[in-house]
Amino acid sequence: MGAMSRSGVWGSILLVAPLFLFLAAFYFYPIAAFLFRGVSTAEITQVIPATSQEMRGWDGEGLPPDGAFATLVADLNASSQAAAILGRRLNALDPGMRSVVRKATGAARELADATPADAKAGLIAADPIWGEPATWRLIHRETGPVTPTFMLAAMDMERGAEGIETRNDEAVFRPIFLRTLVISLSVTLLCVIAGYPVAWVIAKASPGTAAWLMLLVLVPFWLSILARTAAWVIVLQGTGPLNQFLIWAGVIDAPVQLIFNRLGVVLVMVHVMLPFLVLPLVNSIRAIPRSYFQAAANLGAPPVKAFLLVILPLTLPGVWAGGFIVFILSIGYYITPALVGGPGDQMISSFIAFYTNQSVNWSLASALSAWLLAIMLVLVMVSQRLVTPMIKKAT
Amino acid sequence: MRFLAALVFLFMLLPLLVLIPVSLTSGTLLVLPTPGYSLRWYEDVIHNPIWLNGLRNSLLIAAMSTAVSLVLGTAAAIGIWRMAPRSRGLALAVVSMPIVTPAVIAAVAMFIFHAAIGLGGSMASIVVGHITISAPFVVIAVLASLDVFDRRLMLAAASLGASPSRAFVHVMLPIIAPGVLSGAIFAFLTSFDEIVLVLFLGSPSVRTLPQELFSGIREQMSPSVTVVANLLIVVATAAIVSVELLRRRTASAGGPSKE
Numbered sequence: 001m002g003a004m005s006r007s008g009v010w011g012s013i014l015l016v017a018p019l020f021l022f023l024a025a026f027y028f029y030p031i032a033a034f035l036f037r038g039v040s041t042a043e044i045t046q047v048i049p050a051t052s053q054e055m056r057g058w059d060g061e062g063l064p065p066d067g068a069f070a071t072l073v074a075d076l077n078a079s080s081q082a083a084a085i086l087g088r089r090l091n092a093l094d095p096g097m098r099s100v101v102r103k104a105t106g107a108a109r110e111l112a113d114a115t116p117a118d119a120k121a122g123l124i125a126a127d128p129i130w131g132e133p134a135t136w137r138l139i140h141r142e143t144g145p146v147t148p149t150f151m152l153a154a155m156d157m158e159r160g161a162e163g164i165e166t167r168n169d170e171a172v173f174r175p176i177f178l179r180t181l182v183i184s185l186s187v188t189l190l191c192v193i194a195g196y197p198v199a200w201v202i203a204k205a206s207p208g209t210a211a212w213l214m215l216l217v218l219v220p221f222w223l224s225i226l227a228r229t230a231a232w233v234i235v236l237q238g239t240g241p242l243n244q245f246l247i248w249a250g251v252i253d254a255p256v257q258l259i260f261n262r263l264g265v266v267l268v269m270v271h272v273m274l275p276f277l278v279l280p281l282v283n284s285i286r287a288i289p290r291s292y293f294q295a296a297a298n299l300g301a302p303p304v305k306a307f308l309l310v311i312l313p314l315t316l317p318g319v320w321a322g323g324f325i326v327f328i329l330s331i332g333y334y335i336t337p338a339l340v341g342g343p344g345d346q347m348i349s350s351f352i353a354f355y356t357n358q359s360v361n362w363s364l365a366s367a368l369s370a371w372l373l374a375i376m377l378v379l380v381m382v383s384q385r386l387v388t389p390m391i392k393k394a395t
Numbered sequence: 396m397r398f399l400a401a402l403v404f405l406f407m408l409l410p411l412l413v414l415i416p417v418s419l420t421s422g423t424l425l426v427l428p429t430p431g432y433s434l435r436w437y438e439d440v441i442h443n444p445i446w447l448n449g450l451r452n453s454l455l456i457a458a459m460s461t462a463v464s465l466v467l468g469t470a471a472a473i474g475i476w477r478m479a480p481r482s483r484g485l486a487l488a489v490v491s492m493p494i495v496t497p498a499v500i501a502a503v504a505m506f507i508f509h510a511a512i513g514l515g516g517s518m519a520s521i522v523v524g525h526i527t528i529s530a531p532f533v534v535i536a537v538l539a540s541l542d543v544f545d546r547r548l549m550l551a552a553a554s555l556g557a558s559p560s561r562a563f564v565h566v567m568l569p570i571i572a573p574g575v576l577s578g579a580i581f582a583f584l585t586s587f588d589e590i591v592l593v594l595f596l597g598s599p600s601v602r603t604l605p606q607e608l609f610s611g612i613r614e615q616m617s618p619s620v621t622v623v624a625n626l627l628i629v630v631a632t633a634a635i636v637s638v639e640l641l642r643r644r645t646a647s648a649g650g651p652s653k654e
Contacts, residue, residue, distance in 0.1 A: 011474070011477065011559075012474040012475070012477040013474070014474070015471060015474025015477070016475060016486060018466075018470060019468060019530055020471070020486075020489070020490075023489070023490070023492075023530075026505070026508075026523050026524075026526070026527055027492075027493055027501065030501075030507070030508035030509075031500065031504040033504070033507075034500070034503060034507055034508070194406065195403070197397075197403060198400045198403045198404065200400065201400035211639070216404055216407065218639070219632055219635050219636075220407050220411070222581075222584055222631050222634070222635050223627070223632070224588040224605065224608075224627040224628070224631060225590065226588070226605050226608040226609055226624065227411075227414070227624035227628050229612060230414065230608070230612050230616070231411050231413055231414050231624065232410055233616060234414070234417055234427075234616075235410045237425070239424075240426075241413060241427050271407065271410070274403075274407065329495065331497075332496070332498070332500070334497070334498060335591060339609070339612055339613060352499050352500065352503060353499055353502075353503070353594075356503045362507065369497075369499075369500045369504075373496070376495075376497075
């Protein structure tokens, strides 16, 4: 028996190994490597290796020794890409650094054989900023083993003279994280409101009817999101059937904007997410013993009261499970806001895409992703550790 | 409750139905009622090299990623099924990660990684990306059919002298075949409809149908877009109905009882 179960374990491992290795190599490793970019300094240390080495031995006080200026000159002369990459990376942290680096690169060509003191004088002559300790502290910081700069920037924070400072006046990303949470929460609540009756009817229907109703929920679930979005664009457009209907019904006098705004995003997302709520909820309603309904009725409870006091609490775990999935999937959502949202409805995923494609700042894209995943992880942990047991205890 | 549920079902299904009349319009605008009906936009799509090329790429990519997902996913499902309950939960959680992780993060990460290993912009890049998100669905579908599979059958086959591979082909596979087929359909649909990874991993030379649809919706929404959307809906509906029929067959034929 012992030998057999051991061969059983090895058999299982051999069977799962190909998929796990594939996922490790082509899914988990790329994501881990991408997330590490957010704190990595490799981009800079690779283009100015000698200067980075020099910076490690420097204490960060005042100006570095003259040798550091000469080393930087040598680094800038050694690689044709150094200036462009260094300029782009430093510019992202301190606007204006691109031209500062460009001037230094120009000066470096003339200073190739200069003494360290001349190199220092030459760089400062090219741009007096090279004579300021803050510039060198920036380079010192960004050539260390890791940098928190992008993780801070993704939360609108930066390292100032007195520790970490929050940029409240020009907050960019925290409002977007907040907007992501608000949109996701609205989608979740609407899904609960719309999904509850559907789950209820499916759970109470005869097995045959239930199977067909379930199919009505499942088919949209598997339909191309793009096909559904195309349908919604037509329904919601200014000349679309919904506007025509509302005008015909006398609710409005002129077509109203229903799409390319928050309303459109939320509506289409509810359409996409609803099945995720209905499926777990059906199971939890089905799990309620029939006798509970009768017991409540026998004791004279009016249907509404019986529902609110007996049935609703019993289905809370299902509502929570479904709502939680909807919320988690919503906060990482990309396609719908990209297609039917206005500029003010883009969620954090859109900005990850933006910093990858348009403004090539992979470090910032990585830091934003890390925060998004961290938020999801915290939510999953809170849900598993606190809320689910609490609901179980309460019901 | 019934009335409310009916309203929600209307909300789910009605918008999809507008695609049918709009795709059959004889005009050039996406308005209802249509000025008249014709098949001109269907003809337009059938003769348009952009849509045809996208369709060809999508079918190729979906076929390749489904084939690989099916082998990796079925093997993994059997492996997970043989595990102790505790490790089973963990393994399933790891496999399901690609389903819940935001697609954009995976897409950006793969975009950078594939460029670094020389896959960037190729069809192989999309296939590899799609396998990571399709295979989990195969695992889940096959595991569901293994739930009704009687473990003792494999022992019986072994005691009669069948090698593990022979027992798999002749005993297990026929019984879990509907699950494997469902998994294949889910994997195919996942890849065929996938848009986020493709937006990052595709290149001008490898454009898929969803990508053309995406640009169509974004740039110039024409009735051709609704024709393609309609076709996708028909394909997906047919696929899901067949999965459901398969599921019912397993449930009624059931395989051996599980006591």
